Amino acid sequence: MAITGIKGFNDILPGEVEKWQYIEATARRVFELYGLSEIRIPILEKTELFSRSIGDATDIVEKEMYSFVDKGENRVTMRPEGTASVMRSYIEHKLYAQDPVARLYYMGPMFRYERPQKGRYRQFHQIGAELTGVTDPTVDAQVLTMLSHFFAELGLDEPSLEINSLGCPECRPVYRESLKNFLLTRMELLCEDCVRRYETNPLRALDCKAAGCKEATKGAPAMLDNLCQGCSDHFEKTKSYLDAVGTKYRINERMVRGLDYYTRTTFEMVTSLLGAQSAVAAGGRYDGLISELGGPQIPGIGFAIGVERVALLLAEKDFARRPDLFIAAMGEVAHGRAFQLMTALQRLGSSVEIDYEGKSLKSQLRRADKFKARYTLIIGEDELSKGTAPLKNMDGGTQEEVALEAEAILKAVKG
Numbered sequence: 001m002a003i004t005g006i007k008g009f010n011d012i013l014p015g016e017v018e019k020w021q022y023i024e025a026t027a028r029r030v031f032e033l034y035g036l037s038e039i040r041i042p043i044l045e046k047t048e049l050f051s052r053s054i055g056d057a058t059d060i061v062e063k064e065m066y067s068f069v070d071k072g073e074n075r076v077t078m079r080p081e082g083t084a085s086v087m088r089s090y091i092e093h094k095l096y097a098q099d100p101v102a103r104l105y106y107m108g109p110m111f112r113y114e115r116p117q118k119g120r121y122r123q124f125h126q127i128g129a130e131l132t133g134v135t136d137p138t139v140d141a142q143v144l145t146m147l148s149h150f151f152a153e154l155g156l157d158e159p160s161l162e163i164n165s166l167g168c169p170e171c172r173p174v175y176r177e178s179l180k181n182f183l184l185t186r187m188e189l190l191c192e193d194c195v196r197r198y199e200t201n202p203l204r205a206l207d208c209k210a211a212g213c214k215e216a217t218k219g220a221p222a223m224l225d226n227l228c229q230g231c232s233d234h235f236e237k238t239k240s241y242l243d244a245v246g247t248k249y250r251i252n253e254r255m256v257r258g259l260d261y262y263t264r265t266t267f268e269m270v271t272s273l274l275g276a277q278s279a280v281a282a283g284g285r286y287d288g289l290i291s292e293l294g295g296p297q298i299p300g301i302g303f304a305i306g307v308e309r310v311a312l313l314l315a316e317k318d319f320a321r322r323p324d325l326f327i328a329a330m331g332e333v334a335h336g337r338a339f340q341l342m343t344a345l346q347r348l349g350s351s352v353e354i355d356y357e358g359k360s361l362k363s364q365l366r367r368a369d370k371f372k373a374r375y376t377l378i379i380g381e382d383e384l385s386k387g388t389a390p391l392k393n394m395d396g397g398t399q400e401e402v403a404l405e406a407e408a409i410l411k412a413v414k415g
C-alpha cells in the first residue's frame with residue numbers, strides 16, 4: 001500500500017505554491033520598506049525555551065508541542081512559533097550590543113499538535129516580524145501599519161485589525177485578582193478548561209468560545225479600565241499615532257492572546273470568512289521576554305501571519321504561472337529546431353514550452369492552451385525553409401510572422 005502523509009501536515013503543490021510565493025514576496029517587499037532584515041532560525045530548539053517564554057500554563061506548552069528526547073538525551077521541541085527562537089538568537093549572538101534596535105523578519109513552518117480543520121494544521125507556516133529596543137508607542141503604530149500595509153498590498157479588504165492592551169507586571173496582577181473575584185461567583189457556568197485554568201490563566205475565560213463562559217464573563221471588569229498610568233498613556237498614544245497615519249482598527253477589550261509573554265499592546269487581524277479560525281495574523285508587545293530569557297532589559301514587539309489562512313483568503317485569485325511561449329512543431333526536424341529555440345530563449349530569460357511526444361498539431365495546441373501560454377509559434381517544413389513562422393498572441397488573437405531566431409522571437413513576445 002502506498003504511504004500517505006501525516007494528518008495535519010500538508011503538501012503545497014504546484015498551482016498553489018505560486019500563491020505562497022506571491023504572499024512571501026509581498027511580505028519581503030513591504031517589510032524591507034520598513035527597514036526589516038531576514039533572520040533564519042532553526043526548527044528544533046531546547047524545550048525549555050518555549051516553556052519559559054510562551055508559558056507553562058498555555059495550551060501550546062501544555063498540550064500542543066512536538067517534543068521528544070533526542071539520541072543525546074536532550075529534551076527538544078519543534079518550534080511552535082518564532083518569537084522565542086528569534087529572541088534566543090538575538091540574546092545568544094548579542095545583537096543588542098551593536099544596536100538594541102533590531103528589526104527582523106522570518107518565514108517558515110511551525111508545529112502544533114492541534115485538531116486539524118480548515119485553516120488549522122499541525123504543520124503550518126508563519127511570516128513573522130519582531131522589532132526590539134523601542135518603548136515609544138510610535139513603534140507599536142508602525143508595526144500595526146506595516147501589517148495593514150501588507151494586507152492592502154495583497155489586495156485584501158479582509159482581515160481587519162483589532163487591538164487591546166494587556167497591561168504590565170504592575171497592573172495586570174491587580175486586574176487578574178479582580179477578574180478572579182468576579183468569576184468566583186460564576187464558576188458553575190465556566191467550561192472545564194476555564195475552571196482548570198482559573199488559578200493559572202483566568203484571563204482566557206474572556207475569549208473562550210463556550211456559551212457558558214460567554215455568559216459568565218458578561219459584565220466582567222476589562223483590562224483596559226484597569227491599566228496603570230504608564231500603560232494607559234501608552235495605549236492612548238498608540239491609538240493617536242494610528243489615527244494620525246490613517247491605520248484603521250477596532251478595540252477588542254476581550255482579546256487575551258494564548259501566549260504569556262505579552263505586555264501592553266496586543267492585536268489580531270481577524271476575518272469572518274474562515275469560520276472558527278478567525279485570526280489571520282496576531283501579535284503584541286513583549287517588554288519582559290528578552291530579560292526573562294536571560295538577556296538585558298530590552299522591550300520588543302512583533303506579530304506572525306498565518307500563511308495558510310492568507311492563502312485561503314486569496315482563494316479565488318489565479319496565480320498559475322504562464323509561460324511566454326509554446327512552440328508547436330511538426331516533424332522531427334522542426335522538433336529539433338523548436339528545442340534549440342526554446343533553449344536559446346530560456347537562456348535569454350523567457351519561459352518556453354514545447355511538446356516532447358510528437359503529438360498532432362491539434363493536441364500540441366491543446367497543451368499550449370492548458371499551459372495558458374501567452375504566445376504560440378507553429379513550425380513545420382515550410383516555415384523552416386522560409387525562415388519565418390506565425391506567432392499568435394493567445395490573449396488578443398493577433399498574429400504576426402517572425403524570423404525563426406531567438407532574438408526576434410524574444411522581441412515579439414516581450415515587447
Ligand code: HAM
Binds near residue numbers: 080082124129279
Ligand atoms: P499566534 O497567535 O499563536 O502568535 O499565531 C499567529 C498566527 O499563526 C495566527 O493568527 C494564525 O494565523 C497562525 N496559526 C497559529 N496556529 C495555527 C495552526 N495550527 N494552523 C494554521 N495557522 C495557525 C504567535 O505565534 C506569536 N509568535 C506572534 C508574535 C510574534 N507575537 C509577537 N511576535
